[in-house]
Amino acid sequence: MKFSFFTESTPPLIGIDISSTAIKMVELADNGRGGYKLESYSMSPLPKDAMVDGNVNDLEKVADAVKLAWKLLGSREKRAALALPAAAVISKKVLMAADLREEDMEAQVEAEANQYIPFSLDEVNIDFQVLGPAPNSPDEVEVLIAASRKEKIEDRIAAAEGADLKVIVMDVETYATEAAYTLVASQLPNSGREQTVMIVDIGAFMMHINVLHDNKSVYTREQSFGGGQLTQEIQRRFGLSLEEAEIAKRKGGLPESYENEVLQPFVQSLAMEVARALQFFTSSTQYNRVDHIVLAGGCAAIPAIDVMVQDRTQVNTLVANPFQGMAISARLKQQQTTIDAPALLIACGLAMRGLAI
Numbered sequence: 001m002k003f004s005f006f007t008e009s010t011p012p013l014i015g016i017d018i019s020s021t022a023i024k025m026v027e028l029a030d031n032g033r034g035g036y037k038l039e040s041y042s043m044s045p046l047p048k049d050a051m052v053d054g055n056v057n058d059l060e061k062v063a064d065a066v067k068l069a070w071k072l073l074g075s076r077e078k079r080a081a082l083a084l085p086a087a088a089v090i091s092k093k094v095l096m097a098a099d100l101r102e103e104d105m106e107a108q109v110e111a112e113a114n115q116y117i118p119f120s121l122d123e124v125n126i127d128f129q130v131l132g133p134a135p136n137s138p139d140e141v142e143v144l145i146a147a148s149r150k151e152k153i154e155d156r157i158a159a160a161e162g163a164d165l166k167v168i169v170m171d172v173e174t175y176a177t178e179a180a181y182t183l184v185a186s187q188l189p190n191s192g193r194e195q196t197v198m199i200v201d202i203g204a205f206m207m208h209i210n211v212l213h214d215n216k217s218v219y220t221r222e223q224s225f226g227g228g229q230l231t232q233e234i235q236r237r238f239g240l241s242l243e244e245a246e247i248a249k250r251k252g253g254l255p256e257s258y259e260n261e262v263l264q265p266f267v268q269s270l271a272m273e274v275a276r277a278l279q280f281f282t283s284s285t286q287y288n289r290v291d292h293i294v295l296a297g298g299c300a301a302i303p304a305i306d307v308m309v310q311d312r313t314q315v316n317t318l319v320a321n322p323f324q325g326m327a328i329s330a331r332l333k334q335q336q337t338t339i340d341a342p343a344l345l346i347a348c349g350l351a352m353r354g355l356a357i
């Protein structure tokens with residue numbers, strides 16, 4: 001496998017998000033008119049403790065879930081793009097002379113990496129990407145260096161290989177989110193240009209915050225909050241198992257008291273948590289406002305969540321749907337796709353790596 005956070009384009013790939021609670025896959029195709037078509041997607045739940053803190057804890061269980069997700073996907077494609085959680089990657093922007101040759105740049109990347117990586121260089125994989133001319137220095141370029149411990153990469157590759165898939169690209173989750181966000185940005189006024197947009201991905205245990213200004217990431221942060229809290233409360237109140245609570249949450253069928261006594265308080269605390277993230281951001285950076293909030297992750301599927309967050313924060317809020325405006329395979333149901341879309345941002349961003357669009 002070519003280890004690369006930054007490979008621009010490769011043949012069609014399946015985007016695979018190995019999250020804390022599920023394996024999620026997305027397969028895109030070129031629609032032949034400069035856009036994407038959603039071929040297929042799938043999700044298969046992971047048992048508790050299969051992944052711990054973003055690391056593979058039980059390889060066999062993870063590989064089995066990858067196998068199942070691939071079967072559900074119904075694709076023949078075996079090449080895949082995976083991502084590491086941001087916490088597993090050390091990244092740094094440095095300046096280098098603009099006229100360096102490729103080999104000299106590689107040598108300088110190693111030298112730079114040596115200074116700030118707390119491990120020996122043979123324990124890590126390094127990759128870099130020239131971002132463009134340095135803002136105030138015409139003779140220099142900005143270079144983004146990313147490094148990760150080999151074992152973190154190898155564990156994920158092993159999980160994919162255990163399901164008979166081949167990993168072609170290893171990305172970073174935040175970059176994949178940003179790639180998929182470009183599709184969402186086109187739904188914003190002026191396509192998000194010159195504006196500050198806070199992407200809030202609320203999964204099962206974590207809230208991942210990524211703020212972009214003028215469509216470039218300026219801030220990332222994580223807060224421990226997620227839909228798992230709601231699932232637990234459903235289990236406790238109604239005496240259900242984890243699996244039963246998960247299904248009831250998504251498909252309905254809970255007693256009438258659920259709406260007012262369980263769901264509403266959770267939605268209130270979610271909105272408060274987003275407001276807090278917003279406040280942290282504006283008080284600790286040069287930016288004093290956010291123009292739009294984009295909600296992603298499984299919790300964004302809660303009906304009217306955007307309205308509640310907007311009421312609380314007074315910031316225009318929308319639910320991410322990277323598939324909006326895409327042609328969708330006839331095998332998929334439009335309505336269900338819209339519900340599942342916000343949880344598929346990372347997998348979608350990874351699938352985009354396979355196509356030069």
Ligand SMILES: Nc1ncnc2c1ncn2[C@@H]1O[C@H](COP(=O)(O)OP(=O)(O)OP(=O)(O)O)[C@@H](O)[C@H]1O
Nearest residue numbers: 019020021203204205206227228297298299301343
């Ligand atoms: N339709 C729905 N309604 C309400 N909650 C939902 C719905 N679909 C998913 N969820 C909840 O969203 C959470 C899972 O979200 P997501 O798939 O984004 O998590 P994850 O990526 O596995 O988590 P993390 O990012 O923390 O690793 C679960 O708590 C799940 O119950």
Ligand SMILES: [Mg+2]
Nearest residue numbers: 019020203297
């Ligand atoms: Mg997630």
